[in-house]
Amino acid sequence: MRVARPRRSRRTLVIVAVLVLLSVTLITFDARSGTGRLTAGIKSVAHDVFAPIVAGVNDVLRPIGDFFAGSVHYGALQQENQRLQATIGELRLQLREVQGEAKQQKELHALEGLPYLASLKTVTAQMINFDVSNFDADITISKGRDQGVTVGEPVVGAGGLVGQVVEASHTTAVVQLITDPRSSVGVAFGPTNQLYGQASGQGTGKPLAVGLVPAGTPLHRGEKMYTNGLNDAQYPPGIPVGSVASFRGTVGGGPMVVTIDPLADLGQLAYVAVVQWSPGL
Amino acid sequence: MTGKEVTRGLLVLIVALVLQLTVGLDLWVAGAHPELMIGLAAVAGLVGGPERGAVAGFCTGIAIDLFLPTPFGLSALVGTLIGAAAGQLAESGVDRSHPLFGPGVATIASAIGVIMFAVLGTVLGQPDMLTTGLGGAVLVVAVANGVLSYPMTGVCRWAFGQDASGAAWRGTLVSGDAP
Structure with missing residues (x-):
């Protein structure tokens, strides 16, 4: 027998070239709106097939991990903790909604409308996975199209806006968090929520950057910002998004540099509510 | 590739994917988690050569593209290039006798794979991939795959039907060689 020597067979090159071309073709298919639906469908099937397997493995392995982490009576405590977190989140959200509604009262009366969340149905779902990719901020939740969850619907929980559904299979859905770099949320703030900005994600664990805030806009740390209902109505108005973490002016009187911390505790999500709202309504 | 290799390969692929989607995502260190699939591609190349890699x-x-929000096919492109490059390196005549050769290559290949993924993703219009946690992701993925290259090597040898007692990257038989 002899050990392989360096060689570059034509066959190897052909195989690599074919696979590279195939990958590029798939990327192109995914980018095109027509054929992109095909890849979305394939992804949806994969989610449906693997969701029960992943859930089963997690059910087996996570308690072991929790046990070794030192949790005694971990099962009951974990369930209790999740239940309490969900309750606290709902109460916080209700409180902030009330605050937001108070600020918008004049406008709402003028529009003869009611707060959208009050009249919209929600679907409660459990988070089953967090950040599948190292470069995106997203979660996978336990409800999908079969439970009425569709792409584009806002997701709230644990005190404020969590994100938006970007993929939905039959039994699960992927939610793009507001901290994801691709996420952009129109926000309103000020004494009567008459000031607008655009909050963009900057990655997991980082504050959101708020653009389009004119120089000299009166702000204070901790000031809350709410969805403004604009931006093609991606979100209903009045959902708490974040509180001002920092702000400063720029040289030359350009837009202010403002960051906000999400009001929802995105690192501790156990349950979320999907709001039955379609963009553009 | 034989039918047996394909069957074993599929089994390894499914198990690795499930581990990535469960344990892999729970191991959250420095703002990133391990990415087993890119490490498996590199080790498959080391063990099986550039074609199999x-x-x-x-x-x-x-497989992992099915669960990522990034463009479908992007991970496949990166995996193909990393697997082929690792396999080419293994067959290039370099001294592979050092016990850290395999883990070293798996580490470097994984780091290059993550950077390549971020660069290509940026080229394809994905925002902030070069700035959002790239350093942490490179570090975590590279170190994890370097450590995991040992079990991955055994798994790949089994999948490719190689003698488990032989050294993986110390000499790959070329098809057609006389015994």
């Missing part, structure tokens, strides 16, 4: 890299990439 490329095919394994494509398959592992497609």
Whole structure:
């Protein structure tokens, strides 16, 4: 027998070239709106097939991990903790909604409308996975199209806006968090929520950057910002998004540099509510 | 590739994917988690050569692409190139006798794979991939795959039907060699 020597067979090159071309073709298919639906469908099937397997493995392995982490009576405590977190989140959200509604009262009366969340149905779902990719901020939740969850619907929980559904299979859905770099949320703030900005994600664990805030806009740390209902109505108005973490002016009187911390505790999500709202309504 | 290799390869692929989607995502360190699939592509190349490395890299990439919000096919492209490059290196005549050769290559290949993924993703219009946690992701993925290259090597040897007692990257028989 002899050990392989360096060689570059034509066959190897052909195989690599074919696979590279195939990958590029798939990327192109995914980018095109027509054929992109095909890849979305394939992804949806994969989610449906693997969701029960992943859930089963997690059910087996996570308690072991929790046990070794030192949790005694971990099962009951974990369930209790999740239940309490969900309750606290709902109460916080209700409180902030009330605050937001108070600020918008004049406008709402003028529009003869009611707060959208009050009249919209929600679907409660459990988070089953967090950040599948190292470069995106997203979660996978336990409800999908079969439970009425569709792409584009806002997701709230644990005190404020969590994100938006970007993929939905039959039994699960992927939610793009507001901290994801691709996420952009129109926000309103000020004494009567008459000031607008655009909050963009900057990655997991980082504050959101708020653009389009004119120089000299009166702000204070901790000031809350709410969805403004604009931006093609991606979100209903009045959902708490974040509180001002920092702000400063720029040289030359350009837009202010403002960051906000999400009001929802995105690192501790156990349950979320999907709001039955379609963009553009 | 034989039917047996394909069957074993599929089994390894599914198990690795499930581990990535469960344990892999729970191991959250420095703002990032391990990415087993790119490490598996590199080790498959080291053990099986560039052809098998490329095919394994494509398959592992497609599998994880099903669960990523990034463009479908991007991980497959990166996996193909990493698997083929690792395989080419293993067959290039370099001294592979050092026990850290395999983990070293798996570490470097994984780091290059993550950077390549971020660069190509940026080229394809994905925002902030070069700035959002790239350093942490490179570090975590590279170190994890370097450590995990030992069990991955055994798994790939089994999948490719190689003698488990032989050294993986110390000499790959070329098809057609006389015994």
